């Protein structure tokens with residue numbers, strides 16, 4: 341198949357490019373840079389905020405994997421970016437005769453108090469309302485998540501992180517799940533993908549920083565109200581009824597130590 345991976349240079353998108361290329365598909369990796377470091381894949385430059393470059397990138401494509409991201413905690417910013425990008429992708433996909441749109445989403449985003457999750461839910465709704473047959477794959481947080489949050493919340497030697505319980509998953513396994521979805525054809529909602537073990541995000545951050553040789557004190561902060569209760573409840577890690585990843589956070593973080 342000829343597959344376009346949108347956000348193909350990002351964490352999940354690159355993993356999907358690797359998985360699809362490894363299975364012998366022709367893979368196009370779309371981003372604003374237009375580059376890819378995955379052998380055999382072809383980089384395409386396009387901007388989802390305007391649609392520029394999309395028609396060319398979509399021409400002759402059988403399936404699209406949408407792993408685009410916007411890093412914002414503002415509902416308006418995130419919603420405008422996610423819904424706008426998805427509507428542009430679906431319109432260009434319909435025009436080009438694309439037969440399958442695969443969206444990467446997040447476990448337990450329904451009726452969420454988090455602005456980013458509500459924006460992802462709006463993005464899912466745009467896919468449901470669109471005219472391209474679809475599959476939505478929801479995954480839990482990646483093993484990298486604690487380290488990513490720590491980078492954003494570091495004040496000198498201190499990192500303050502909410503007490504957040506999840507079941508993190510290997511991004512390579514997210515890539516495999518997206519490749520499976522492409523090969524299965526339009527399926528609606530795929531089983532949720534979660535990791536094999538429950539972890540606390542502040543612990544993940546502390547261990548990731550240590551593995552990378554970064555000296556910092558991680559302070560867990562139980563947030564008040566509905567948001568904090570949901571983060572602590574473990575609900576964001578899913579109910580374990582879907583597809584389960586194999587690589588544990590322990591195994592992943594040992595790999596980070598080996599790289600440092």
Ligand SMILES: NC(=O)c1ccc[n+]([C@@H]2O[C@H](COP(=O)([O-])OP(=O)(O)OC[C@H]3O[C@@H](n4cnc5c(N)ncnc54)[C@H](OP(=O)(O)O)[C@@H]3O)[C@@H](O)[C@H]2O)c1
Pocket residue numbers: 346347348349350351352353370371372373374386387388389407408409410444445446447460479480481482485
């Ligand atoms: N991170 C997690 O733990 C997690 C867990 C579950 C689901 N998800 C979902 O997975 C998706 C991907 O997340 P991620 O963390 O892998 O993303 P990421 O690493 O931030 O990568 C984002 C990708 O989007 C591209 N991009 C951004 N703005 C663009 C634009 N205007 N036009 C074209 N390309 C653009 C980026 O490339 P350029 O900057 O070069 O354009 C990059 O390839 C998101 O929808 C997220 O909600 C994430």
